[in-house]
Amino acid sequence: MGSIWEYANPVKFSQTVSRFLMPVAVLAAIATIVGLVWGFFFTPDDYRQGATVKIIYLHVPSALMAINIWFMMLVTSLIWLVRRHHVSALAAKAAAPVGVVMTLIALWTGAVWGQPMWGTWWAWDPRLTSFLILFLFYLGYIALWEAIDNPDTAADLTAVLCIVGSVFAMLSRYAVNFWNQGLHQGASIMRAGAVTGTDTEEKVSNVFFYPLMMCIIGFVLFFIALVLLRTRTEIHKRRTRALLARERMA
Amino acid sequence: MKALLLRDLKLAFRAGGGFGLGIAFFLIVVILVPFSVGPDSGLLTKIAPGVLWLGALLACLLSLDRILALDWEDGTLDLVATSPLPLEGVVSVKALAHWLTTGVPLVVAAPVFGVLLNLPPQGFVWLVTSLALGTPALSVIGTFGAALTVGIKRGGLLLSLLILPLYVPTLIFGAELARRGAEGQDITTPLLMLAGITFGVIALLPFASALVLRMNLR
Numbered sequence: 001m002g003s004i005w006e007y008a009n010p011v012k013f014s015q016t017v018s019r020f021l022m023p024v025a026v027l028a029a030i031a032t033i034v035g036l037v038w039g040f041f042f043t044p045d046d047y048r049q050g051a052t053v054k055i056i057y058l059h060v061p062s063a064l065m066a067i068n069i070w071f072m073m074l075v076t077s078l079i080w081l082v083r084r085h086h087v088s089a090l091a092a093k094a095a096a097p098v099g100v101v102m103t104l105i106a107l108w109t110g111a112v113w114g115q116p117m118w119g120t121w122w123a124w125d126p127r128l129t130s131f132l133i134l135f136l137f138y139l140g141y142i143a144l145w146e147a148i149d150n151p152d153t154a155a156d157l158t159a160v161l162c163i164v165g166s167v168f169a170m171l172s173r174y175a176v177n178f179w180n181q182g183l184h185q186g187a188s189i190m191r192a193g194a195v196t197g198t199d200t201e202e203k204v205s206n207v208f209f210y211p212l213m214m215c216i217i218g219f220v221l222f223f224i225a226l227v228l229l230r231t232r233t234e235i236h237k238r239r240t241r242a243l244l245a246r247e248r249m250a
Numbered sequence: 251m252k253a254l255l256l257r258d259l260k261l262a263f264r265a266g267g268g269f270g271l272g273i274a275f276f277l278i279v280v281i282l283v284p285f286s287v288g289p290d291s292g293l294l295t296k297i298a299p300g301v302l303w304l305g306a307l308l309a310c311l312l313s314l315d316r317i318l319a320l321d322w323e324d325g326t327l328d329l330v331a332t333s334p335l336p337l338e339g340v341v342s343v344k345a346l347a348h349w350l351t352t353g354v355p356l357v358v359a360a361p362v363f364g365v366l367l368n369l370p371p372q373g374f375v376w377l378v379t380s381l382a383l384g385t386p387a388l389s390v391i392g393t394f395g396a397a398l399t400v401g402i403k404r405g406g407l408l409l410s411l412l413i414l415p416l417y418v419p420t421l422i423f424g425a426e427l428a429r430r431g432a433e434g435q436d437i438t439t440p441l442l443m444l445a446g447i448t449f450g451v452i453a454l455l456p457f458a459s460a461l462v463l464r465m466n467l468r
Contacts, residue, residue: 133415133418136411136414136415137415139411140408140411140412140415143408143411143412144398144399144408144412147399147402147405147408148401148402153401153465153466153468156462156465157398157462157465157466160398160458160461160462160465161398161412163458164394164416164455164458165415165416168415168416168418168419169415171419171447172415172418172419172422174419175418175419175422175423175443176418176422178422178423178426178439178440178443179422179426
C-alpha cells in the first residue's frame with residue numbers, strides 16, 4: 001500500500017472503486033435497513049413524544065451528513081487547488097447533489113416532526129435557518145458547476161466558491177444565533193460530559209442511541225458508495241468526451 | 251489605479267451608465283411596501299429598518315453584473331490584467347467605484363425614504379450609520395460574485411443565487427443595528443460585528459476576487 005496520492009490517478013481510482021463499491025454498498029444497505037427496522041419497530045415510544053420520536057433515525061443522520069458533506073467538499077476543493085488532482089475536484093462535484101438531498105431530508109423530516117411537537121412546520125430558529133442557508137449554498141455551488149463550459153475553470157471557480165462559502169456559512173451560523181433564540185434542542189448525542197458520566201443533563205437514552213448509531217453508520221457508508229460511484233461516472237464521462245474529441249480530430 | 255477609478259466613475263455617470271438606477275429601484279421598493287402591507291403607520295415604523303436594508307441590498311445587487319461584465323465583453327479586462335497593476339488592486343478599485351456610484355447614493359437617499367416609512371426620529375442616525383458601514387461590504391462581496399460569474403453569458407441570475415447567501419451576515423447585523431437604533435436599544439454588539447464584517451471583507455475578499463478573475467481570464 002503506497003501513498004494515498006496514488007489514488008489520484010483516475011485509472012487506479014476507477015479500479016479501486018470497482019473493487020470496493022459493491023461491499024460498501026451492501027454494508028450501507030445492511031446498516032441502514034437494520035438501523036431503521038430496529039429503530040422503527042423494536043424501540044419503545046417516547047413517554048412524551050410518542051411514536052414521532054422515531055423520525056430521529058432519518059433526521060439526525062441526514063443532518064449530520066448535510067454538514068459533513070460540505071466539509072468533505074471543502075477538503076477535496078483544497079486538494080484540487082493545491083495539488084491539481086482531477087479526481088479530487090470531481091469528487092467534490094459528485095458529492096454536492098447528495099448533500100442537497102441530505103439537507104432537504106433533514107429539513108423535511110424536521111418539519112414533519114415539528115408540526116405535532118412544536119405546533120408549526122417551520123420556525124425561524126437558528127439551526128433551521130442555518131440549514132436553509134446551507135441549502136442555498138449547495139444550490140449556488142451546483143449551479144456554478146453547471147454554468148461553466150471549461151471543466152478546469154469550473155473546478156477552479158467552484159473550489160474557491162466552496163472555500164469562501166464555508167467562511168460565510170460559519171459567519172451566518174454565528175449571525176443567525178445572535179439574531180434569534182432557538183426552539184431546537186442542543187446537541188444531545190455526543191457530549192464530552194456524557195462520556196465521562198459527569199453530564200447530568202438529559203441525553204438520548206441508550207435504547208434509542210444504538211439503532212441511531214446504526215443509521216448514522218448506514219448513511220455514511222451510503223454516502224461513500226454514492227460518491228465513489230458518481231466520481232467514477234464523472235471520470236468516465238470525461239474520458240468519453242476526450243475520446244470523442246480525438247475521433248473528431250482524426 | 252486612480253485613472254481606473256476615474257474611468258469607472260465617468261462611465262457610470264454618463265448616459266447609459268446606470269447611475270441612479272439603483273436609487274430609483276430602491277425608491278420603488280420602498281413605495282411598494284406600504285401597498286403590500288397596508289398603510290398602518292405603527293406597522294411601518296416596526297418594519298422600516300428591515301425594509302430599508304432589504305431595499306438597499308437589492309438595489310446593490312441590481313448593478314453587480316455591470317462591475318466587470320462590460321469590461322470583459324469589450325476586452326478592457328484583458329488589457330488591465332496585462333498591465334503592471336496588481337489584479338487585487340483592480341478588483342478593489344472596481345468595488346470602490348461600485349460603492350461610490352451605488353452605495354453612497356443609497357446611504358444619502360435612505361433618510362428620505364425613512365420618512366416615507368415612518369421611521370422614528372432617533373432611528374435616522376443609526377440607519378445611515380449602518381448603511382454607510384454595511385454597503386462597502388455589499389460592494390466587495392458583490393465584486394467577488396461578479397468576478398466568479400464574469401465568463402458566463404447571462405450570468406445575472408446565477409450571480410444573485412451565489413451572492414445572496416453571502417449577504418446574510420451583513421444583512422442580519424446591518425438590519426439589527428438599524429432596528430435597535432430605531433427602538434433605542436443598546437447597539438454595541440451589532441455595530442462592532444457589522445464593522446468587523448466590513449473591514450474583514452475589504453481586507454481579505456479582494457484576494458479571492460483577483461484569484462477567480464485570473465482563473466476566468468486564463
